Amino acid sequence: MSSNKDMDLLLKIWRQADANSKGELVDYNVTGISPDSSFLEMLDVLNEQLVEKGQEPVVFDHDCREGICGMCSLFINGEAHGPGDQITTCQLHMRSFNDGDTIYIEPFRATAMPVIKDLVVDRSSMDKIQQAGGYVSVNTSGNTQDANALPIPKADADAAFDAATCIGCGACIATCKNASAMLFLSAKVSQFALLPQGKVEAADRVKNMVRVMDEEGFGNCTNTGACEVECPKGISLDNIARMNREYLSASLAD
Amino acid sequence: MSPLKGFFNSSVARKFWMAITGLFLITFLLVHLGVNLVMFAGKDAFNQATHFMATNPLIQVMQYVLAAGFLVHIIMGIKLTMQNKAARSVGYAYENAAANSSWSSRNMIISGGLVLVFLILHMRNFFYEMKFTENIGTYTLDGVVLHNDFLLVSSLFTTWYYVVIYVLAFIALGIHLNHGFQSAFQSAGWKNSNWKGLMQTVGTVFSAIIAIGFSAIAIYFFLNPAQ
Numbered sequence: 001m002s003s004n005k006d007m008d009l010l011l012k013i014w015r016q017a018d019a020n021s022k023g024e025l026v027d028y029n030v031t032g033i034s035p036d037s038s039f040l041e042m043l044d045v046l047n048e049q050l051v052e053k054g055q056e057p058v059v060f061d062h063d064c065r066e067g068i069c070g071m072c073s074l075f076i077n078g079e080a081h082g083p084g085d086q087i088t089t090c091q092l093h094m095r096s097f098n099d100g101d102t103i104y105i106e107p108f109r110a111t112a113m114p115v116i117k118d119l120v121v122d123r124s125s126m127d128k129i130q131q132a133g134g135y136v137s138v139n140t141s142g143n144t145q146d147a148n149a150l151p152i153p154k155a156d157a158d159a160a161f162d163a164a165t166c167i168g169c170g171a172c173i174a175t176c177k178n179a180s181a182m183l184f185l186s187a188k189v190s191q192f193a194l195l196p197q198g199k200v201e202a203a204d205r206v207k208n209m210v211r212v213m214d215e216e217g218f219g220n221c222t223n224t225g226a227c228e229v230e231c232p233k234g235i236s237l238d239n240i241a242r243m244n245r246e247y248l249s250a251s252l253a254d
Numbered sequence: 255m256s257p258l259k260g261f262f263n264s265s266v267a268r269k270f271w272m273a274i275t276g277l278f279l280i281t282f283l284l285v286h287l288g289v290n291l292v293m294f295a296g297k298d299a300f301n302q303a304t305h306f307m308a309t310n311p312l313i314q315v316m317q318y319v320l321a322a323g324f325l326v327h328i329i330m331g332i333k334l335t336m337q338n339k340a341a342r343s344v345g346y347a348y349e350n351a352a353a354n355s356s357w358s359s360r361n362m363i364i365s366g367g368l369v370l371v372f373l374i375l376h377m378r379n380f381f382y383e384m385k386f387t388e389n390i391g392t393y394t395l396d397g398v399v400l401h402n403d404f405l406l407v408s409s410l411f412t413t414w415y416y417v418v419i420y421v422l423a424f425i426a427l428g429i430h431l432n433h434g435f436q437s438a439f440q441s442a443g444w445k446n447s448n449w450k451g452l453m454q455t456v457g458t459v460f461s462a463i464i465a466i467g468f469s470a471i472a473i474y475f476f477l478n479p480a481q
C-alpha cells in the first residue's frame with residue numbers, strides 16, 4: 001500500500017469559527033508527509049504550514065497520543081477514528097493512506113455533542129451520563145477492604161475489565177446513525193454491574209444514566225452494530241444487551 | 255419518576271416494545287403463511303381454513319391484539335426514526351457507513367415503510383373484502399356455509415402487476431426481518447456473543463422462508479390459474 005516516499009495530500013477539513021457560526025469544508029494541500037507519521041502529526045505539520053502562511057491553524061482535540069485518554073476524535077474519510085480496527089485517531093498512521101489521496105476530516109457529529117470550534121466538539125453530555133451513576137459509593141477513608149477478600153468469578157472479572165477499557169471517546173456516538181450513546185453507557189453500566197461492589201447501586205445507576213442520556217438528546221439504538229465495529233477498544237454489543245436487561249428489570253421493579 | 259415510566263417511556267423501553275411487538279408480528283406471519291399454504295390443498299380446504307379463522311373466538315380476540323401490535327410497532331418506529339434524525343441535526347459530508355453496518359440494519363424505516371404501503375393495499379384487497387363486503391360468493395359444504403375466499407385470492411393472483419407488487423413487498427419484508435429478528439433479541443436483552451451467530455442464522459432462514467413462502471404461492475397461482 002505505501003512506500004517510504006513522503007506524501008502530498010488534499011485535505012478537506014471542517015472549519016467553524018465557533019459554536020454559533022456556520023461551518024464549511026475547506027481544502028488544504030499538505031506536502032512532505034512521512035508515511036511513518038501519525039495522523040495527528042500530519043495535522044501538526046499542516047498547522048505549521050498554515051502558521052507560516054499567516055493563517056489560523058486547525059483546532060483539534062488530543063492529549064495522550066497513545067490511545068488511552070479518549071481525547072482525540074475526528075471522523076476521517078467517513079469513519080470515526082478513520083480506517084483501521086480498534087485504534088484511536090492518534091494511533092492511526094499515514095501509511096494507511098496513499099500519496100495523492102483526498103482525506104475528509106470532520107468533527108464527531110451529534111446534536112448532543114455540538115461543535116465548539118473546527119474539529120473540537122463538546123462531549124460534556126457524556127460526562128453528565130457518567131456523573132449520573134458511573135461510580136460506586138465506597139468508602140476510601142483508609143480502612144478499605146482487601147480486594148482479594150471478595151471472590152469474583154474470572155469470567156465476570158474479565159467482562160467487567162473489558163467494559164472498563166472504554167475511554168469515553170464518543171466514537172460510538174459519532175458512528176451511530178442515530179447518534180445513540182448506548183455502547184458508551186452500557187460499558188459504564190457493565191463495568192460496575194458485574195462486580196459485587198457495583199451491584200449495590202446497579203438498579204439506580206442504570207435508570208439514572210439512561211434518563212440523563214435521553215435528556216441530553218442522544219438517539220435510540222437500532223442495533224446496527226456500527227458502534228462495536230468502530231469502537232477503538234472493541235467494546236462488545238453484549239454490554240448493550242446486558243444494559244437493556246438491567247434497565248428493564250430495574251424499571252419493572254419501580 | 256412515576257412508577258413504571260421507564261418501562262414505557264425511555265430509549266431502552268422503546269426498543270423493548272419494538273422488539274416485543276416485532277416478535278409478536280413474526281409469529282402472526284407464521285400462522286398467516288400456514289393458512290395460505292392450505293391453498294395448495296384446494297379450494298374447499300382453504301375455504302374451511304379461512305372459515306375457521308373467521309369464526310374461532312380466540313382468533314377473533316387475537317385480531318385486536320394483532321391490530322394493536324401493528325399500531326404500536328408502526329407508530330413507535332416512526333417516532334424512533336424522527337428522534338434519531340433529530341439526534342444528529344448536522345450530518346457528515348462523507349460517511350462510509352458500509353464499513354461498519356449492513357444496509358438492512360440502517361434502513362428499517364424504508365423496508366418497513368414499503369411493507370406498510372403493501373399492508374394498506376392488502377387490507378383493502380383481502381381483509382376488507384372478506385370481512386365487510388358481500389362480494390364473495392358462498393356455498394355450503396357438509397352443512398357449513400363457506401365464503402369462497404379461495405376464489406378472491408386466486409383471482410387476484412392472476413393479475414401480473416399484483417403478483418409483482420406482492421413479491422416485491424415480501425422481498426422488503428424479508429430484508430426487514432433479516433435485521434429485525436436478531437435485533438429484537440438484542441433489544442430485549444436476550445442475546446450475547448454465544449448466541450449471536452445462531453440468532454442471525456435463524457433470522458436469515460426465517461426471513462427467507464417468509465419471503466419465498468408467500469411469493470411462491472402467488473407465483474404458483476399466477477402460472478396455474480385456479481378454475
Ligand code: SF4
Binds near residue numbers: 170173183187232235
Ligand atoms: S464504547 Fe468505545 S467508542 Fe464508545 S466511548 Fe467507549 S471507547 Fe469510545
Ligand code: FES
Binds near residue numbers: 062072
Ligand atoms: S489522544 Fe489520547 S486517545 Fe488519542
